[in-house]
Amino acid sequence: MKIISGKLKGRKIEGFDLDGTRPTMDRVKESLFAIIQDKIINSSCLDLFAGSGNLGIEAISQGANKVYFVDYNIKAIQTIKKNIKLLQIEEATNVIHKDFKVALSELYPLKFDIIFLDPPYHTKNIEIAICLITKYDILNDNGFIICESDSLEKIIYPNNYQEIKTRKYGSKYIVILKKI
DSSP states (O other), rough: BOOOSSTTTOBBOOOOOOOOOOOOHHHHHHHHHHHHHHHHOOOOEEEETTTTTHHHHHHHHHOOOOEEESSSSSHHHHHHHHHHHHOOOOOGGGEEEEEEHHHHHHHTTOOOOEEEEOOOSSSSSHHHHHHHHHHHOOOOEEEEEEEEEGGGOOOOOOOTTEEEEEEEEEEEEEEEEEEO
């Protein structure tokens, strides 16, 4: 995997091969970040279900001030830390090795401009995460939640969010939600 644009453009990062994880493809990442590029500069981001840290690292490369990476898988955490050290971006990161439900409860009262949700596809974790994000009120008023799934039916959210973009890339969907 490589970083597609920004100050770290072209740099390679490590991924890994674990059940339930799949790195976001470069063309999907490029399209996604083109849509949100005006929101990235000086933002605070949360990369929930971070995997290799691919999305959060891309956000830093494109100007995010701070990214919190959350994953429960120890191999994912080790990979994220290795990538952060390799790219020398430690000051812009916080890596959390916890279950996403616990992490979300402990992140309160922080607020995020962008939250990336890319959980294992076989779960209902998008719905659960959005409910907890809402409960703890950790998304800024003008913030975005970016969901990736293999099915639109799994992207369930309360009526205080609005779908502003939906894109299909092969067998996956990207849905961008905004608070209303």
